[in-house]
Amino acid sequence: MRGLLPQLVMRVLVAGLLTVIVAAGWVLWDTANAARRDAQTTAALVSDAVAARPSFEGLAFGGVAPTPVFRDWQQFPAWSLIAPGICVELGPRDQPVQRRCGPYxxxxxxxxxxxxxxxxxxLVPEPVAVPVRTRYVSDVYVTAIxxxxxxxxxxxxxxxxxxxxAVGMAIGGALLTGLLMIRxxxxxGILLRGIERLQRGDFASRLPRLRVAEFDRLSTAVNDTAATLQEAQAMRAELTRRLFTVQESERRALARELHDEFGQCLTATRAMAAAIAQSGETTARDGARIAEITGQMMDSLRAELARLRPPDLDDLGLRPALERMVADWRARVPAVRFELELAGPVDAVPDELALSxxxxxxxxxxxxIRHGAPTNxxxxxEVGEEITLAxxxxxxxxxxGAIGDGYGLLGIRERVDALGGSFALTPVEGGMRALARLPL
Known part of the structure; x- marks a missing residue:
């Protein structure tokens, strides 16, 4: 696909060359027409001049009548009778006896x-024959060739x-047009860079005012679009932050209710089952089974409570919570080696940001773990001027599939966008790399 400027220059050049061809055609036509007129005019002038000045012979040699032989017609001034590039023949049409050409x-x-x-x-016109009009001769023509x-x-x-x-003017005009069009x-280029920034999600940049009215209207439209998108992005981020705040509040309340109500009930049921198992009655075996099932339910409850609201995060801070999370993964998937590296003041991260x-x-x-089969x-x-998670x-x-599909990654992107950061999931040598950057 060629750019606008080369296409414009080429079209101007082609238009100039077409103009040259048309002009050259007109010159050829005019030259042929002028040669035709010169031949006709020359034939008529010479015919009239010859008819007006005959030379007579015959009586002096015993003849009975004068015989015009036109010996002196070539003494006529050629510049006044014969046009340049035209030759004149005198005599019968099929056997001319004299010939004279004009200067060139x-x-x-x-x-x-x-x-x-x-x-x-x-281009060369046909010969023009004009008869010599005199009473002494007949069948004598002046032929202009x-x-x-x-x-x-x-x-x-x-x-x-x-x-x-014309070709020089066409090429020069095309080049001059190109130079003018560049400016x-x-x-x-300014408008294109502004639109590309919008495509990248940079809605804060604004285009300058432009001198050309049409371009200035486009610049204003792009700026208005950027402002609208920036406002919509800010509203979306604020709504997402509120959504996650409400979500975490609901999780905290749900975890508290489960712990206070369901957890106490399970604890009481387990205690009663233990008492039945120690009573020595026939139902002791059933009590032991109830206690076993209740223990499994309490373990599941603890796991769900940890997912709803990590207790280590509230009690100990972000660093111990991350270490505990990685330790749980090591216990759950022993075939995979998990590594954790924390740099900078991790525990100084604000609570809301720490939870995200x-x-x-x-x-x-x-x-x-879910989408790959890693061994590591x-x-x-790293916490510095910004937070980097890799x-x-x-x-x-x-x-x-498209990188970024799935509700989990969608949730990550929404959290990162709500916090004003950036997230990317890209293939690396032998695996994948997720990189999130969050402002402090």
């Missing part, structure tokens, strides 16, 4: 292709000069 200026010999083209176009060499040379001289000048189309960071790390590890998963969190696994790159 020497010029450069035209190339063979131009001679061939002149013949095909019929255009000299092909002179006519073609004249046409080449006129056309060549025109083509050299005129410069705002296109914990959830993002949790989902990254879950995604690595490395989680690194989760890398060697579970082979996943190219079977």
């Amino acid at each position: 200026l020497a010029a450069a010999t035209p190339p063979d292709w131009f001679v061939w083209l002149a013949k095909r176009l019929g 255009a000299d092909p060499g002179v006519i073609v040379t004249r046409a080449w001289s006129r056309t060549g000069d025109l083509m050299r000048v 005129l189309l410069a705002p296109f 960071l914990y959830r993002i790390a949790q989902e990254c590890l879950t995604n690595a 998963v490395a989680l690194r969190i 989760a890398t696994d060697n579970g082979s790159p996943r190219h079977d």
Whole structure:
């Protein structure tokens, strides 16, 4: 696909060359028409001059009548009778006895292709025969013949000069148009860069005012669109933050209710089952079974409570909570080696941001185990001017679907966007890498 400027320059050049061809055609037509007029005018002038000045012989030699032989017609001034490039023959139409040609200026010999083209176009006119009107003779004609060499040379001289000048003007005009259009189309680059920034999600940048009215309207439209998108992005981020705040509040309340109500009931049921098992009655075996099932239910309850609201995060802080999470993964999936690296003041991260960071790390590890078959998963969190979270696994790159599909990754992106950060999931050598950056 060619750019706008090259296409514009080429079209201007083609238009100029077409103009040159049309002008050259007109020059050829005018040259042929002028040669035709010269032949007709020359034939008429010479015929009249010959008819007005006959020479008589015959009576002096015993003849019975005067015989005009026109001996002196070639003494007529050629410049006043015969046009340049025209030859005149005098005598019967089929057997002329005298010939005289007009003057012409020497010029450069035209190339063979131009001679061939002149013949095909019929550039040289047909001879023009005019009878000599006198009472002494009959069947005497003045025939004006255009000299092909002179006519073609004249046409080449006129056309060549025109083509050299016109082609030069066409090329110069195209180049000048290109230079002018470079300056005129410069705002296109500014508009394009602004639209590309919108595509990348940069809604804060604004385009400058432009001198050309149409471009300025486009710039204003792009700025208005960017402002609208920026406002919508801010509203979406605020709504997402509120959603996650409400979600975490609901999780905290649900965890508290489960712990206070369901947990106490399970504890009482387990105690009663233990008492029945120690009573020695026939129902002791059933009590032991009830106690076993109740223990399993309490373990499941603790796991769900940890998912709803990590207790270590509230009681101990972010660093111990992350270490506990990785330790749980090591216990659950012993075939995979889990690595954790924490850099910077991790425990100084604010509570709301710490919870989001914990959830993002949790989902990254879950995604690595669920969608790949890694033998090593490395989680690194660095706290500096911004928070950087990187989760890398060697579970082979996943190219079977669009990267970013799935509710887990969608939740990560929504959390990161709500916090004003960025997230990317990309294939790396031998696996995948999830990278999140969050502002402090």
